[in-house]
Amino acid sequence: MDRLYGNQRYYALHRYYKNTFGRKIHKAVxxxxxxxxxxxxxxxxxxxxFCLKGSGYFTGRGTITEQLAAEKKRIFAKEPNAGIIAYFQANTNTYAPVSVLKSRFEEALADKDVVGISIGTRADCLPDETIKYLCELSERNWLTVEIGLQTVHEDTADRMNLCCSRTLIKEQVVKLKKYGIRVCLHIINGLPYETHEQMIETVREAASWKPDAVKIQLLHVIEGTPLAEMYKDKPFPILEEDEYVRLVVQQLEYLPPFTVCERLTGDGDGSKLIAPLWSIRKMHILNKIAQLQKLRDTFQGKKYIP
Ligand code: SF4
Structure with missing residues (x-):
């Protein structure tokens, strides 16, 4: 097993933070x-x-400085010496001219406790001048660009109204990496009517792009989203807990050993969750993933072919 993983069988985010920053790090949303x-x-x-309010469930209000102050108060109450990553989560955080991006990101980076920034965006909102700026930014700060892939299957992407070609996503990931920019890919398991094999295929294909990190999420049907209306109108199959655990254990085998797993299950607004209700017990699911990996004597990267 890879020495990066510590006593786990995958490269967990807290291990990456320890290896990279040598201390505890928290994200300020x-x-x-x-x-x-x-x-x-x-x-x-x-x-x-599946999008609820631009997926910025946990973001606050006010200027970037005010939001950071509120987040730091919350984080420091639990972890007084933590480093802070400013996580631009809500909506598409490169959907503006470079001058606007600069002013917003630099406002966050001016905070003495901020050790880096993470920017959630779409592959079709990364024109060359933006990538050039991000490249310059990543040379002087820790930076991650988070891209929503969700699936490599165009029919699912169409069904979910993702409105971005899978080919473009691949091209942009390759380009960002060529410029030395750290990339995290978002993947969703349990999208309507996808098979187990298709979900494995998404991770295998994404693994071949050598992402620096992934967020593997379980699809949440959340009240107030178009997906919830679709589900109420015609319920589609929802992954069962054991099925999900088996799937993730298998997906981890195909990931590169160096890819950090920032998330292995869902993370949404539990009060509005319609399905699957079992997903609320996050720690329980993570424990089951660890137990099954041990039982099968498997680990992240076991089947990865460079
Ligand atoms: S790309 Fe999709 S998930 Fe992200 S903010 Fe836009 S609609 Fe929501």
Whole structure:
């Protein structure tokens, strides 16, 4: 097993933080005031069907400095010496001219406790001048660009109204990595009507792009989203807990050993969750993943082919 993993069988985020920063790191969730082309009418008004408020569930209000202050208060109450990563989570955080991006990201980086930034975005909102700026930013700060892949299957992407070709996502990931920018890919398990094999295929394909990190999420059907209406109208199959655990254990085998697993299950607003209700017990699911890995004597990267 890889020495990076410590006593786990995958490269967990806390291990990466320890290896990289030598101390505890927490993410401060920020709403940078951006919108999204998949919701403002440029591509569609509906958005990705699972999207609730730009997926910025946990973001606060106010200027970036005010939001950071509130997040630091919350984090330091638990971990007084933590380093802070400003996580621009809500909506599409490169959907603006470079001058606007600069002012918003630099405002976060001016905070003495901020050790880096993480920027959630879409592959179709990364024109060359933006990538050039991100490249410059990553040379002087810890930076991760988080890209929503969700699935490599175009039919699922169409069904979910993702409005971005899988080919473009691959091209942009390759480009970002060529410029030395750290990339985290978001993947969703349990998208309507996808088979187990298709979900494995998504991870195998994504693994071949050598992402620095992944967030593997379980699809949550959340009240207030178009997906919830679709589900109420015609319920689609929802992954069972044991099925999900088996799936993730298998997916981990195909990931590169160096890819950090920032998330292995869902992380949404539990009060609005319609399905699957078993997913609320996050620690229980993570424990089951660890137990099954041990039982099968398997680990992240076991089947990875460089
Ligand atoms: S790209 Fe992100 S913010 Fe935009 S609709 Fe999809 S999930 Fe929501």
């Amino acid at each position: 920020i709403d940078g005031g951006f919108t999204c082309p998949n919701k403002d009418g440029t591509l569609s008004h509906q958005g990705c069907l």
